Amino acid sequence: MARSNNDADMLMEDELAAAFFTDTDPTPVAEPGPKAALSVEEPSEPGVNDGWGDTDDFPGQLAVDVYETADKLVVKARTAGISKSDLNVTISDNILTISGILSGGEDENTTAWHIQECYWGEFSRTIALPVQVKEDEDSVRADLKDGVLTITFEKEKLDRPTRIAIQ
Numbered sequence: 001m002a003r004s005n006n007d008a009d010m011l012m013e014d015e016l017a018a019a020f021f022t023d024t025d026p027t028p029v030a031e032p033g034p035k036a037a038l039s040v041e042e043p044s045e046p047g048v049n050d051g052w053g054d055t056d057d058f059p060g061q062l063a064v065d066v067y068e069t070a071d072k073l074v075v076k077a078r079t080a081g082i083s084k085s086d087l088n089v090t091i092s093d094n095i096l097t098i099s100g101i102l103s104g105g106e107d108e109n110t111t112a113w114h115i116q117e118c119y120w121g122e123f124s125r126t127i128a129l130p131v132q133v134k135e136d137e138d139s140v141r142a143d144l145k146d147g148v149l150t151i152t153f154e155k156e157k158l159d160r161p162t163r164i165a166i167q
Helices: 005-020
Strands: 064-068 072-078 087-092 095-102 121-128 140-145 148-154
Touching: 064 121, 072 095, 087 140, 087 148, 095 148
Parallel strands: none
Antiparallel strands: 064 072, 072 148, 087 095, 095 121, 140 148
């Protein structure tokens, strides 16, 4: 029997529901009404671990886009707020590493954080490039414009395979 779109939609809804709701979930859900209490957490004291973990040991990751044209490989990274002097870009054996420091999020007068979603500090990203590229300085270009780092590589022209006759 063929499935209709409605059957597929229902199956997807069932799978999503199964992923989020289980019969063995021991957590009771409070019914809305006058007896339901709202729990409010007090802000943590400066320097107290609030359960988010220690980020000092894990450098932040840098999101990248990698694509190719007929003769180029392009890597783009959003690097808003980072100066050229705080960026380090290296390539070796077709492995690209972009690292640096994003500074400016600290304020010594801060007594308590209420929301901290921006990453400040060291970051690093290492990428195995998907195609062979030329690594000499004349074949690679890196530009930082409007908060976007664009690295353009010339692709290595590989010789076509040579057919070997079997004797």
